[in-house]
Amino acid sequence: MKPAIQCVFLIFICLSFEAFAQVDEDAIRQLFDKELREGQSYPWLVDLSTKIGHRLSGSPGAARAVEWAKRELDNVADSVWLQPVMVPQWVRGQKEEARIKKSKLEFNVCALGGSVGTGPGGITAEVVEVKTFEELKELGGNRIRGKIVFFNRPMDASRIHTFSAYGGAVDQRGSGPSEAARYGAVGVIVRSMGLNDEDYPHTGGLRYDPALPKIPAIAISTRHAEVLSKSLKNDSDLQFYFETHCETLPDVRSFNVIAELKGSEYSDEIIVVSAHLDSWDLGQGAHDDGAGVVHSMEVLRLFKMMGIKPKRTIRAVLFMNEENGLRGGMEYARYVEMKKEKHIAAIESDRGGFTPRGFSMSASNDVRNQIKSWRPLLEPYGLTDFNQEGGGADIGPLAPLGIPLIGFLPDSQRYFDYHHTSTDTIDKVSKRELELGSASIAALVYLIDQHGLD
Amino acid sequence: MKPAIQCVFLIFICLSFEAFAQVDEDAIRQLFDKELREGQSYPWLVDLSTKIGHRLSGSPGAARAVEWAKRELDNVADSVWLQPVMVPQWVRGQKEEARIKKSKLEFNVCALGGSVGTGPGGITAEVVEVKTFEELKELGGNRIRGKIVFFNRPMDASRIHTFSAYGGAVDQRGSGPSEAARYGAVGVIVRSMGLNDEDYPHTGGLRYDPALPKIPAIAISTRHAEVLSKSLKNDSDLQFYFETHCETLPDVRSFNVIAELKGSEYSDEIIVVSAHLDSWDLGQGAHDDGAGVVHSMEVLRLFKMMGIKPKRTIRAVLFMNEENGLRGGMEYARYVEMKKEKHIAAIESDRGGFTPRGFSMSASNDVRNQIKSWRPLLEPYGLTDFNQEGGGADIGPLAPLGIPLIGFLPDSQRYFDYHHTSTDTIDKVSKRELELGSASIAALVYLIDQHGLD
Numbered sequence: 015m016k017p018a019i020q021c022v023f024l025i026f027i028c029l030s031f032e033a034f035a036q037v038d039e040d041a042i043r044q045l046f047d048k049e050l051r052e053g054q055s056y057p058w059l060v061d062l063s064t065k066i067g068h069r070l071s072g073s074p075g076a077a078r079a080v081e082w083a084k085r086e087l088d089n090v091a092d093s094v095w096l097q098p099v100m101v102p103q104w105v106r107g108q109k110e111e112a113r114i115k116k117s118k119l120e121f122n123v124c125a126l127g128g129s130v131g132t133g134p135g136g137i138t139a140e141v142v143e144v145k146t147f148e149e150l151k152e153l154g155g156n157r158i159r160g161k162i163v164f165f166n167r168p169m170d171a172s173r174i175h176t177f178s179a180y181g182g183a184v185d186q187r188g189s190g191p192s193e194a195a196r197y198g199a200v201g202v203i204v205r206s207m208g209l210n211d212e213d214y215p216h217t218g219g220l221r222y223d224p225a226l227p228k229i230p231a232i233a234i235s236t237r238h239a240e241v242l243s244k245s246l247k248n249d250s251d252l253q254f255y256f257e258t259h260c261e262t263l264p265d266v267r268s269f270n271v272i273a274e275l276k277g278s279e280y281s282d283e284i285i286v287v288s289a290h291l292d293s294w295d296l297g298q299g300a301h302d303d304g305a306g307v308v309h310s311m312e313v314l315r316l317f318k319m320m321g322i323k324p325k326r327t328i329r330a331v332l333f334m335n336e337e338n339g340l341r342g343g344m345e346y347a348r349y350v351e352m353k354k355e356k357h358i359a360a361i362e363s364d365r366g367g368f369t370p371r372g373f374s375m376s377a378s379n380d381v382r383n384q385i386k387s388w389r390p391l392l393e394p395y396g397l398t399d400f401n402q403e404g405g406g407a408d409i410g411p412l413a414p415l416g417i418p419l420i421g422f423l424p425d426s427q428r429y430f431d432y433h434h435t436s437t438d439t440i441d442k443v444s445k446r447e448l449e450l451g452s453a454s455i456a457a458l459v460y461l462i463d464q465h466g467l468d
Numbered sequence: 469m470k471p472a473i474q475c476v477f478l479i480f481i482c483l484s485f486e487a488f489a490q491v492d493e494d495a496i497r498q499l500f501d502k503e504l505r506e507g508q509s510y511p512w513l514v515d516l517s518t519k520i521g522h523r524l525s526g527s528p529g530a531a532r533a534v535e536w537a538k539r540e541l542d543n544v545a546d547s548v549w550l551q552p553v554m555v556p557q558w559v560r561g562q563k564e565e566a567r568i569k570k571s572k573l574e575f576n577v578c579a580l581g582g583s584v585g586t587g588p589g590g591i592t593a594e595v596v597e598v599k600t601f602e603e604l605k606e607l608g609g610n611r612i613r614g615k616i617v618f619f620n621r622p623m624d625a626s627r628i629h630t631f632s633a634y635g636g637a638v639d640q641r642g643s644g645p646s647e648a649a650r651y652g653a654v655g656v657i658v659r660s661m662g663l664n665d666e667d668y669p670h671t672g673g674l675r676y677d678p679a680l681p682k683i684p685a686i687a688i689s690t691r692h693a694e695v696l697s698k699s700l701k702n703d704s705d706l707q708f709y710f711e712t713h714c715e716t717l718p719d720v721r722s723f724n725v726i727a728e729l730k731g732s733e734y735s736d737e738i739i740v741v742s743a744h745l746d747s748w749d750l751g752q753g754a755h756d757d758g759a760g761v762v763h764s765m766e767v768l769r770l771f772k773m774m775g776i777k778p779k780r781t782i783r784a785v786l787f788m789n790e791e792n793g794l795r796g797g798m799e800y801a802r803y804v805e806m807k808k809e810k811h812i813a814a815i816e817s818d819r820g821g822f823t824p825r826g827f828s829m830s831a832s833n834d835v836r837n838q839i840k841s842w843r844p845l846l847e848p849y850g851l852t853d854f855n856q857e858g859g860g861a862d863i864g865p866l867a868p869l870g871i872p873l874i875g876f877l878p879d880s881q882r883y884f885d886y887h888h889t890s891t892d893t894i895d896k897v898s899k900r901e902l903e904l905g906s907a908s909i910a911a912l913v914y915l916i917d918q919h920g921l922d
Contacts, residue, residue: 047626171900172501174849210899369823369879371850395628396825396879398852425823425850425879427900445664446625446881 038391038464042457045316046395049453054315056445058086058308059367063298063440070127070295071335072103072266079291083271083307083332090315091273091330099345100265101335104128106295107259110232111136112203114245115253121242122235124215125260126187126204127294127338128222129231136257137162137201137230143246147185147193159198162254164246165190166205166239169430175402176426177365180207180433184218191231192223201256202231205239209430212236216434217294219338230258268334270342275314277327277463284327285462286360287313287455290336290408297438301429305367305448307332309422312452313459324463326358333408336364340407347411358467361420362406363455366432367448368424372399373458377418380468385420388461397454399423418467422455492845492918496911499770500849503907508769510899512540512762513821517752517894524581524749525789526557526720533745537725537761537786544769545727545784553799554719555789558582560749561713564686565590566657568699569707575696576689579712580641580658581673581748581792583685590711591616591655591684597700601639601647613652616708618700619644620659620693623884629856630880631819634661634887638672645685646677655710656685659693663884666690670888671748673792684712722788724796729768731781731917738781739916740814741767741909744790744862751892755883759821759902761786763876766906767913778917780812787862790818794861801865812921815874816860817909820886821902822878826853827912831872834922839874842915851908853877872921876909 049055066082069075080096087094104127112121115138125131142158144150145167150158165186173179184207191202206216215233222228234242245252271291277283289306293299310330317324333342350357359381361373372392375382386400405419413419424447432438503509520536523529534550541548558581566575569592579585596612598604599621604612619640627633638661645656660670669687676682688696699706725745731737743760747753764784771778787796804811813835815827829836840854859873867873878901886892 046628050625171504174500174904176900369881396853399850427823427904428898431898444882444885446630450628450881 038461041460042391044320045456045460046453048316048320049312049449049456050446053312053449053452055308055312055448055452058311059300059304059443059448060440062304062307063300067298068295069291069293069299070104071101071268071292071338073295076268076292076334080269080271083291083311087271087273087311087314087330090311090318092276094271094273096269097272097345097349098267098269099334099341101268101341102339103263103266104338105261105263107131107261110256110258112232112234112256115255121238122213122215123232123256124217124296125258126191126231126233127217127219128262129191129220129258129260130228131258131260132230132256133259136255138253138255139200140251141203141242141246141254143243150193150197155197158194161199162201162203163190163194163199164203164242166243168205169207169209171209176209176430179209180430183207187218187233188221191220191229192226195226195229199229201229204231204233206233206236207430207433208236210236214435214437217296218434232256232258270334270346271332273314273330275317275324275328277325278323279325281327282356284329284355284357285459286329286331286357286409287459288331288333288360288362288408289364290334290342291332292335292337294337294434296434296436297432298440300438300440300443301366301432302434302438303336303364305443305451306363308448309363309452309455313456316452316456322460326463328459328463336408343408344411347415350412351415357412357417359418359420359462360405360409360412361422361455361458362409363422363451364406365422365424365426366429367443367451368428369447370395370397370424370450370454372397372423374402374404374421374423375400375419376403376405376413381418384468391461392457395450395454395457420458422451424451492915495914496845498774499910499914500907502770502774503766503903503910504900507766507903507906509762509766509902509906512765513754513758513897513902514894516758516761517754521752522749523745523747523753524558525555525722525746525792527749530722530746530788534723534725537745537765541725541727541765541768541784544765544772546730548725548727550723551726551799551803552721552723553788553795555722555795556793557717557720558792559715559717561585561715564710564712566686566688566710569709575692576667576669577686577710578669578671578750579714580645580685580687581671582676582716583645583674583712583714584682585712585714586684586710587713590709592707592709593654594705595657595700595708597697604647604651609651612648615653616655616657617644617648617653618657618696620697622659623661623663625663630663630884633663634884637661641672641687642675645674645683646680649680649683653683655683658685658687660687660690661884661887662690664690668889668891671750672888686710686712724788724800725786727768727784729771729778729782731779732777733779735781736810738783738809738811739913740783740785740811740863741913742785742787742814742816742862743818744788744796745786746789746791748791748888750888750890751886752894754892754894754897755820755886756888756892757790757818759897759905760817762902763817763906763909767910770906770910776914780917782913782917790862797862797865801869804866805869811866811871813872813874813916814859814863814866815876815909815912816863817876817905818860819876819878819880820883821897821905822882823901824849824851824878824904824908826851826877828856828858828875828877829854829872830857830859830867835872838922845915846911849904849908849911876905878905
């Protein structure tokens with residue numbers, strides 16, 4: 015080409031690119047405008063949190079949540095269906111009790127999810143405080159047998175990302191009961207997974223090793239963990255009592271709730287936007303994971319309201335049983351594999367309804383780089399963190415199918431103030447922060463839908 | 469040089485630079501560690517918010533806050549002094565009343581700061597609702613005279629930065645009363661500067677035009693603004709009544725609280741870290757600006773605790789009277805100019821105690837670029853926004869002296885939920901978010917201290 019023609023050609027390319035980017039920029043701006051002015055995320059979350067409330071797998075709340083989500087999505091999606099899945103049914107029973115014998119102070123505790131109960135009469139034993147499994151091993155059977163083990167390693171407050179602090183401490187809750195049982199302990203107390211001095215305990219799942227005895231386990235509030243630790247320093251032989259009435263009932267049938275907007279060009283290419291519908295049985299599950307539920311529902315609603323006809327199929331999946339079994343996630347992956355469905359990406363929101371900071375990824379470098387190339391379009395909305403690894407628990411089972419996984423990353427600073435506690439209620443959710451999350455996820459879905467993923 | 473020598477030299481330079489960056493990186497990491505593990509920001513803010521509470525200029529609370537800050541800083545700083553300044557003394561008087569005549573609904577209102585009161589008996593008049601000053605002008609004296617003007621333009625929820633939404637609506641509060649008086653209005657109702665449906669009003673300062681009559685002005689909660697607007701649609705002639713007992717008393721003497729760590733090498737070069745000690749007379753001024761106060765105090769304490777001997781002088785300035793006069797800021801600038809002090813930077817924190825996002829700047833391009841060059845050191849702590857313009861109200865008067873101004877930018881989403889209201893209380897502050905703010909500002913001060921500013 016002659017220089018002049020080359021030049022014209024280059025200008026043409028530049029203008030095309032600009033025009034192209036401008037279309038995306040405008041669409042994203044409109045998604046945020048629509049959500050911040052006329053969003054349904056917050057009213058939905060108010061309903062889910064207050065009219066249904068907590069919704070542990072197998073509970074009446076979970077069943078009502080399924081009905082609610084289906085009904086609401088029926089008004090929004092092209093199609094909605096319920097995917098059956100058998101889920102565990104763990105029930106807490108009557109309020110837990112815990113105290114030092116000869117003392118009147120009632121400790122703030124709750125049974126860990128999945129724990130066996132002590133039953134009436136409870137258990138009474140001496141307490142051995144440890145910080146790590148190594149410490150436990152060193153003490154060994156002679157020192158542990160017949161005792162209650164008290165895992166009291168705090169989350170590391172100096173980690174900037176609180177999920178990293180959680181990851182560094184949660185082994186005590188997940189594996190602590192079986193590790194203690196290995197050395198003959200009769201019960202376990204775990205310091206709650208919280209970063210503050212708090213008066214309320216954090217529940218959460220434990221995993222019993224099937225080869226070891228199942229012993230009762232409770233979480234204790236961080237403040238009372240300190241009180242107990244101090245009491246033990248004054249009297250290492252003190253007798254501790256706790257009583258729990260939790261039990262695991264037979265599995266029951268529940269559902270993943272699935273809703274779609276059908277793609278207009280590549281309807282066989284599916285983009286999943288997801289969260290989990292179940293919650294622990296304390297509080298209202300507003301942040302965990304009501305926020306993710308309404309984020310996912312709102313992506314469909316925003317597309318619908320704005321008349322965006324997606325090229326690809328946008329599918330919202332509200333998983334059942336993330337908290338204590340992951341049965342919904344596993345069932346969904348089984349279904350995708352069986353049907354040989356083509357998923358081009360699966361996004362999960364399960365870190366609360368806080369101000370958006372970015373997206374984590376578990377994907378090929380090509381996919382990562384493509385998503386990072388959209389950063390200039392997302393940065394004006396505060397989305398700047400694209401470097402963290404990971405997707406989400408429920409979409410995890412899709413990883414072996416080679417599906418790119420993406421996690422929505424909101425600000426993490428307050429998440430563990432509420433996580434798995436009675437304080438995870440709607441008043442802890444900022445309407446705007448929640449809405450920004452919905453719009454952020456919608457923006458990413460829009461870009462993936464428009465441009466595909468390599 | 470020979471290639472081999474060049475190469476060695478380059479490696480040397482690279483290693484030096486790396487070593488140099490590593491020292492900064494480590495120091496910043498330690499500042500965050502120290503603050504998140506043993507910070508004093510939160511206990512200080514609990515004290516300021518609950519033991520002293522609100523502290524409008526000239527009030528007993530403000531006097532106690534000055535004493536408190538001086539006492540606490542005496543334990544931390546090399547020197548502390550009180551800089552006298554005469555401040556206005558506006559008092560709210562007994563609780564405001566407002567209702568539609570013939571209706572029982574009491575509206576949630578509060579007098580705007582600086583407003584004259586109606587006195588006993590209040591005022592009763594028809595209401596004219598407008599959204600803009602243009603609309604007011606079009607209506608003109610014939611339609612406005614003898615009426616109450618109701619400014620009801622909401623903050624624009626679609627703006628991502630809430631301060632921008634505030635900036636787009638606050639003219640109604642600041643200038644609305646005089647604009648209405650220009651056309652003969654007898655009173656003003658302003659829709660509160662909040663983004664949610666709220667039951668509580670937001671106070672804040674008005675500025676009377678000295679050439680126009682001073683008419684009483686109140687803010688109304690956003691929810692009641694909607695109720696009033698709807699009522700007016702049903703009955704445009706309705707009579708509205710409100711009664712306020714606020715008044716402006718003679719100026720009183722108060723103080724800026726100033727504390728220093730003396731520089732070891734360039735003690736004449738001063739880095740200011742600042743906030744305002746006064747607050748409105750509703751709530752506890754926890755976010756506005758208790759958070760900034762403890763951020764500033766904590767920078768000195770962190771340096772002291774960690775044994776960092778600053779090269780330059782680090783000066784915390786807690787200004788009096790930002791909310792309704794800016795007298796402290798003006799007095800301080802007068803003093804700096806008179807003493808010909810060399811300030812290399814002035815930082816202000818006055819946007820609440822939320823998760824840090826970055827720093828705004830009002831400075832030369834060289835200074836901006838130098839600060840932006842530190843972004844890789846600050847990004848791991850979530851500080852990614854260095855592009856916004858501005859410093860802070862109290863340090864504004866330093867601008868004509870050519871001093872680079874820097875504003876601490878925390879996440880803005882929840883700020884206007886609490887701003888100038890009874891809900892600005894300690895329970896709205898996240899300990900970790902507050903601490904991250906202190907450490908972020910300390911990190912920036914550290915870098916400026918170590919490297920100076922061009």
